[in-house]
Amino acid sequence: MTEIVFDHEDFDFETLEQELKVDQHCRHLLQRFYGWLQQEQELSPERASELAFSADYYLRDYLLDFLRRNPLRPQSGQVRYFAGNWYITRTMEPEFKVLQGHLEAVAYLYRYLYELGLISCEELQQMEQEAAEHSLYQKRITSFLELKGDGFQEWDQALRLEQQGEKT
Secondary structure, three states: OOOOOOOHHHHOOOOHHHHHHHHHHHHHHHHHHHHHHHHOOOOOHHHHHHHHHHHHHHHHHHHHHHHOOOOOOOOOOHHHHHHHHHHHHOOOOOOHHHHHHHHHHHHHHHHHHHHOOOOOHHHHHHHHHHHOOHHHHHHHHHHHHOOOOOOHHHHHHHHHHHHOOOOO
């Protein structure tokens, strides 16, 4: 089977037509990712399917639809914001165990992109580091679920301040 080769530009988009093409590229990428999980990572089809589903959620719902970013151009803080804010505020009852599954998929996805030569070693390390910040994300979920009154704005801003190196 011939390996599908992607270029960074394949995932750039500005118009709706380009966005639909990028979505199609993402589907192909995720299909290949699913196969890679089984063949190279020796995961069961069921486990590979769970991870591919979580990677799809991150890739298409978060990176493309929300951030409007090219997934082959990872930026510092994007996994942290996904796990520490976006997932939490867009989930009816955010659970750390579910988030852990998403983060595992994200780490696998970036490892796959690295092995395809689509991201650098430094980008892989940055994304893996952010995916591994479990105690931060557990605290974010707990503090979100404990919010009362007007506390949301402060909670929301806390992650952004931490990203800039300023602790609250």
